[in-house]
Amino acid sequence: MSGGNGPRAVAPSLLVSLRALVRRGLRDNRRAPLTWGGALGAFGTMILFVWPSIEDSVGELVKSYPEGLKEAFGIEQLNTPEAYYDAELLSLIVPLAAAFLAVRVVARAISTSEERAWLDTLLATPLSRERLVAGTAIVTAVTIAAVLATLLLISMVAGLLAGVDPSLAVIGRGVVNVWPLAMFFAGLATLVAGRLRGAGVVTAISIGVLVAMYLLDVLGRIADSIEPVRWVSAFRYYGSAVRDGIDPLAFASLTLAGVALAAIGALLLRSRDLDG
Secondary structure (H helix, E strand, O other), X not given: OOOOOOOOOOOOOHHHHHHHHHHHHHHHOOOHHHHHHHHHHHHHHHHHHHHHHHOOOHHHHHHOOOHHHHHHHOOOOOOOHHHHHHHHHHOOHXXXXXXHHHHHHHHHHHHHHHHOOHHHHHHOOOOOHHHHHHHHHHHHHHHXXXXXXXXXXXXHHHHHHOOOOOOHHHHHHHHHOHHHHHHHHHHHHHHHHHHOOOHXXXXXXHHHHHXXXXXXXXXXXXXXXXXXXXXXXXXXXXXOHHXXXXXXXXXXXXXXXXXXXXXXXXHXXXXXXXXX
């Protein structure tokens, strides 16, 4: 017998909770690979189709660039289509876009749901804040990976059509290297969402930090007085995987930092919920 209080709700298992959260989150973001990956792929297509027409002159053009400019954006020799693709797309557009999307996914899953009272209903069930954050992190990781995979697929097809024949391994490692950077900012957004209410506030603060970190990294490359504090910027650990290969330590560090920030965000979300 259950007594006068009726049957008690039983918390679902971790696997069941995560499966439900991830399924819902992926459904909410199902268009992202087409819209975001397709848009970035269009940039990549343009870059690879342009390469044959500038291949013979771009090397001399780079020599005329100021040294400060080359230092700021990590430009060395643009003598291959992969190097040109890296300089034009992977040095700025793709990492910023992927990080922005990661912030957007987190803000939608937590802050927007809270604004629309969906989160109150969800958390009224036997579901811990930690599982909510874990599910959101998985959705973000899969969504970013799908967008980057779409970008890579479109770029490779475009390269073949343009007669450039880019290296899948070289461009692929450059694209993959964007993923941990995006996950770092997903963790940052989770931290902010755990402390503050409002999707607009969470997005604005997270993107503000994103832009500030990027500018700090750029300025640190060209100004010796700022260089020592570049370590606080996530972009300091991004680098160019096309040119230098993926740095396993930097890749793992950014990913783990994102996980740590998300974990703190889960604790803040719980305490803010208890504070009413």
